[in-house]
Amino acid sequence: MKKTAILLIFTLLLGIVLTACNSASSTKEASGSKELDVLKVGVTELPALLDPQRTSGNTSIRILYNIFETILLSDPKDEFSLKPMLATEWKRVDDYTLDVTLRKGVKFHNGDELTAKDVVFSFNRVQEKLPGMEDAANMLSVVKEVQVVDNYKFRIVTNVVDPLLEQRIASSWGSWIVPADYITKVGNDAFAAKPVGTGPYKVVSYSPEKVVLERFDDYWGGKPAAQRIEYIVYNETSTRMTALITGEVDIITQLPLDQVPVIEKNKDLSVKGLNISNMHVLTFNTAGGPLADKKVRQALSLSIDRQMLVDKLWQGKAIIPKGHQYSEYGDYYLNDYPAPEYNVEKAKKLLAESSYHGELIEYELKSNYYTFGNEAAEAIVDMWNKIGINAKVKFSDKVERKSVASWSNTMRFPDPSGGLSLLWGPGTEAEKTYWKDMDKQFIQNAKELASILDPAKRKELARKQMQIWDDVVPGAVLYYPYESWGIRSGLEWTPYSSQAMDFRADNFKVK
Structure with a gap:
């Protein structure tokens, strides 16, 4: 990993010397304010469809936020x-x-x-x-x-x-x-390919490589500063960075921390970053095989050195969660809840007591979908191997969650009901696919949490939800990632912790 990073830095620094950092889009004055003809955004991937009620994730919200609106x-x-x-x-x-x-x-x-x-x-x-x-x-x-x-x-x-x-x-x-x-009139499939919303931008074209939006002249709100937005796919970090450095794009997503210095060395570029209201997690399929044994799942979680991952991959900027909750909960955030335990000896003991007999456990993920996702998977599998678990990384274009899999959990709204219960509770994909034997008390707590007004009681229920989840271990929290965006000079834009890329008039300006 270190050699790859050094090679990438050398290649990009050479690119800086050989290539002028030209603007990806032309700027002009309009009614006393500056605007862009085209704002180009380099992304890792595009969503499979643009129906806002049928897709949720970091690849979709960065686009849909500009097309659709809520009440x-x-x-x-x-x-x-x-x-x-x-x-x-x-x-x-x-x-x-x-x-x-x-x-x-x-x-x-x-x-x-x-x-x-x-x-x-x-x-x-x-x-x-x-x-x-x-x-x-x-x-x-x-x-x-x-x-x-x-x-x-x-x-x-x-x-x-x-x-x-x-x-x-x-x-x-x-x-x-x-x-x-x-x-x-057009049906669900046609709508998913070319949706219609009320937002400041409308869809012009949509392909696996690019989504093109155009400013909607009849928008009820302020006039955005870019006439068009193009979201362009660059799967690899190196190609995304090169596109920013050479002026092919104006903003790039998912800039790894170890590559931030490369961007910051260029006077025409800058970096914005923050811890997002999202946590990287693992899902454990409890339906059968070795993971049906709770002691195996507990051993998997206990043997993960999260602090090492935070320090080595995230330069200390990722945060280990205190349970499955988010700081945005405000008064409902339980600051005294413990972070996940790292205890190799306890993990080995549980594994010895379990029904595990060397069966292969596959850690499934989509390559480069999450920042440092590949590196974290390789490191975690190595930790599991060291306590006697026969595990390996499996890269897949379609993650099926048959054993262990990567996932990220984004807060749906700032309350305990908008986190663990909503993402893992009754009616979710978890209950249907990989936590089919969901704890009955967990289900009951989720329903009560969403229908009780008393703050003290709601806090108690939120604590019990996390305790049940941590004991049963249908999954494991890793960290709140620190995400970074590379951006060219002359653009004023603020990223959100939800990963939405808001290019409305009050959040995006051309200097």
Whole structure:
């Protein structure tokens, strides 16, 4: 790994000497402010589809955030406080009912006006059980029905006393509003290939190599500073960095920390970074084979030296979680909860007591999908080998989670119900695929956590959820990664902890 890094640095430094760092896009003045003809973004991968209710992940949110909008905004620039977006007013009628007033004059990209009918259609659609819609359906499962009051007013009725309804409908992980008439006319497949939203950018073209967006002139909000945005795939770190250095692109994602100095040596480039509201985790399939034995799963987790991974791969900037929770929970964050234990001798003892007899355990992942994902997998497998586990890394284009697999868990909204329970609880892919014998108390706690108002009780339930998960070990937390973006000079842009790339007028400017 060190030789590869040195070679990459040498190659790129040579590129800096030989190549001028030209702007990827031309800049011009427009109405007293500067704008770009095209903003080019180098990414590792593109989503398989652009239907916002059927895809969730780091590859999709960075694009969808500019095409679609939610009823309310959970503002990442203001500690996730709730603000108007497609709605201008909202009011609790009682514990089960929320009345909402829509913004008038909002247009979809095909020219249709947004009305309450589209909101009802959007909420009903997530219950259609289309492939990939599980996350959105699970997050909005508390919604009993949505009623049209008039063209610009609607009412949401829940099936439980939900203290988090406003946060759910503000979440950028499935609560997007989609056009009823357009989808009814063209069908789900056509919509997934060329979607229509209300955001500041509309889709022009979509291929496995590039997504092209164009500024939507009838957007209700501020005018963005880029006329077009192109998301271009560069799978390898070296090619992505070279594209930034040579001026082929303006911004690149997933810049490894060990390559940050290369970018920072160039006066025309800079780096932005932060710990994201996401944690890298492992999934353990409890359905059969050696991982059906809890002691084997416990041994796997105990033998991972997370601090070594943080220090060696992340230069100390990644953070080991105190349980499966996020600091964005605010008052609900349990600071006294212990970080995962590293204990090789205890791991060996549990393994000796288990039913394990040398069966192969495969660690499955998609190559280069996560920053340092490949390196972490190789290091973890080596740790497992040292305690007597026959393990190896398996790279796959489609991760099936039959044994051990990489995953990342992004907070859906800033509350314990938007984390562990929502990502691993009842109705999730975990329950259907790799944690089929989900603990009954875990399921009950998840339901109570989403329907209890008392803060002390909710904290207690959140703690119990983490304790059950840590004891049963259907997975293991690794760290909150520190993600970095390379950006050319002359651009003012702030990355979000959700990994959304917001290029609206208030978050992207040309100097």
